[in-house]
Every structure is written in structure tokens, then in C-alpha cells.
Amino acid sequence: MSRVPGSWPPVEIEPPVLHPNAPAPGTDLGVHFAECFGCGEVEGGLHLRSSVGDDQTVQSKFTVTRAHQGAPGLAHGGLLACAFDEALGSAVGNLLRRPAVTGRLETDFRRPVPVGSTLYIEARLDGTAGRKIYVSADGRLDAPDGPVAVSARGLFVQVGIEHFSTHGDPQALEKLAEAQRKNQINP
Numbered sequence: 001m002s003r004v005p006g007s008w009p010p011v012e013i014e015p016p017v018l019h020p021n022a023p024a025p026g027t028d029l030g031v032h033f034a035e036c037f038g039c040g041e042v043e044g045g046l047h048l049r050s051s052v053g054d055d056q057t058v059q060s061k062f063t064v065t066r067a068h069q070g071a072p073g074l075a076h077g078g079l080l081a082c083a084f085d086e087a088l089g090s091a092v093g094n095l096l097r098r099p100a101v102t103g104r105l106e107t108d109f110r111r112p113v114p115v116g117s118t119l120y121i122e123a124r125l126d127g128t129a130g131r132k133i134y135v136s137a138d139g140r141l142d143a144p145d146g147p148v149a150v151s152a153r154g155l156f157v158q159v160g161i162e163h164f165s166t167h168g169d170p171q172a173l174e175k176l177a178e179a180q181r182k183n184q185i186n187p
Ligand SMILES: CCCCCCCCCC(=O)SCCNC(=O)CCNC(=O)[C@H](O)C(C)(C)COP(=O)(O)OP(=O)(O)OC[C@H]1O[C@@H](n2cnc3c(N)ncnc32)[C@H](O)[C@@H]1OP(=O)(O)O
Pocket: 032, 085, 086, 087, 088, 089, 090, 093, 094, 100, 101, 102, 103, 104, 130, 131, 132, 155, 157, 159
């Protein structure tokens, strides 16, 4: 359920088709990039942890610390949006294994998220339309069946791998690709 007006996805979509090498339900997805603010070992980062769920979902967990505050004792909304960007991106990257970036991210903040609470995020693939990949997620407080505190929906746009080398850090990208080849993760 969303408070954002308009139907979702906003265009006619194809059902998502999982990559043949997509990890099976239950697989721990680990860290996709050690310096990622969402899932890496970054000081003050979100340290979000994800695994594959059933029915084309990724389940993620993120514990709010004092480093994530906006108002005293409460999570900053922008950091919560970051957690959803990561969780949605993880669903796209791991289940479809198509290189993609966030084009649009909408968030509904429905309950305050206190420091010390853990957000249980379920991200699901909604559908694709050419290069456009539609995903959505709910984040529940302190338990997988807790009350929904934040909902999000996003459009990811498939890009060529040159997007990352042209606009990012090609050397770091090559190092990451090498590590992934060794671990046999991602194409
Ligand atoms: C295992 C991996 C785990 C990864 C987890 C990490 C998750 C974190 C993900 C991120 O945060 S990525 C970083 C934040 N995003 C960016 O930096 C993207 C910056 N934007 C761009 O680079 C370009 O705008 C973009 C690649 C998204 C699109 O540019 P393009 O020139 O390639 O495509 P174009 O603008 O023609 O858009 C393609 C389609 O998407 C649509 N589109 C793009 N942006 C849109 C938007 N904002 N709203 C609605 N539709 C949008 C656009 O209308 C069009 O629709 P049609 O095909 O129907 O014509």
C-alpha cells in the first residue's frame, strides 16, 4: 500500500525474468563493494545485510545507530532512503543481474524509526519495460512482520558497463571486477 498517488508501475510492464544464475532463495548476498555506504564496511555506513527471499524478493536488515540520526534519537529520512536504494538495487543486481542505476526513488515515511531499531526491508521486482526496471519495498520495524515504517518504489535504468568506467573510478571498478571474477559473483 502506498500513499503516493498514481498507479504502479506507471507503464505497461513485462513480468521480471530472473537471471539463470540468480542466487537461490536463502542465499546470503554479502557485500557487493567494500566501500559501498549501504552494505560496505564503511564507518558510519548502514552495514545493510541482504539475502534472497522467496518470490523474486530480497530481504535486507539495517540497524539504526546514532550515526544515522536526523532528530535526536530518530533516523534521518535521507539515510532511510539510502537503505531502500541499496535494498532495491540489490534486488535488481542480484536477481536480474543487469547493470542498472537508480533513475527515480520515491519514499513514504509512515512511522518514526528510532535509533536502536532494526528495519526489515523486503524488496521485490515488479516488472520491466525495456531498459526500465520497476521495484518496490516495505520496511518493517524490529521484526519481519512488524509495522511498516517506510515504503519505497524505484525505477532502475539498465546501463552499459561503460556507465561506471566513464563516470566513476575505472581502476577501482577493475579491482572490483577482478574480485568478483575470483568469487564468481555477478557477470
Ligand atoms: C549487486 C549490485 C547491488 C547494487 C546496490 C547499489 C544500489 C545503489 C544504486 C544507486 O544509487 S545508482 C546511483 C544513483 N543514480 C545515478 O547516479 C543515475 C544518474 N542518472 C543517469 O545516469 C541517467 O539519467 C540514467 C542512466 C538513469 C538515464 O539516462 P539514459 O540517457 O541512459 O536514458 P534515458 O534518459 O533515455 O532514460 C531511459 C528511460 O528511463 C526513463 N527515465 C529515466 N530517468 C527517469 C526518471 N527519473 N523518472 C522517470 N523515468 C525516467 C526515461 O524516460 C526513458 O524512458 P523510455 O525508454 O520510455 O523513453
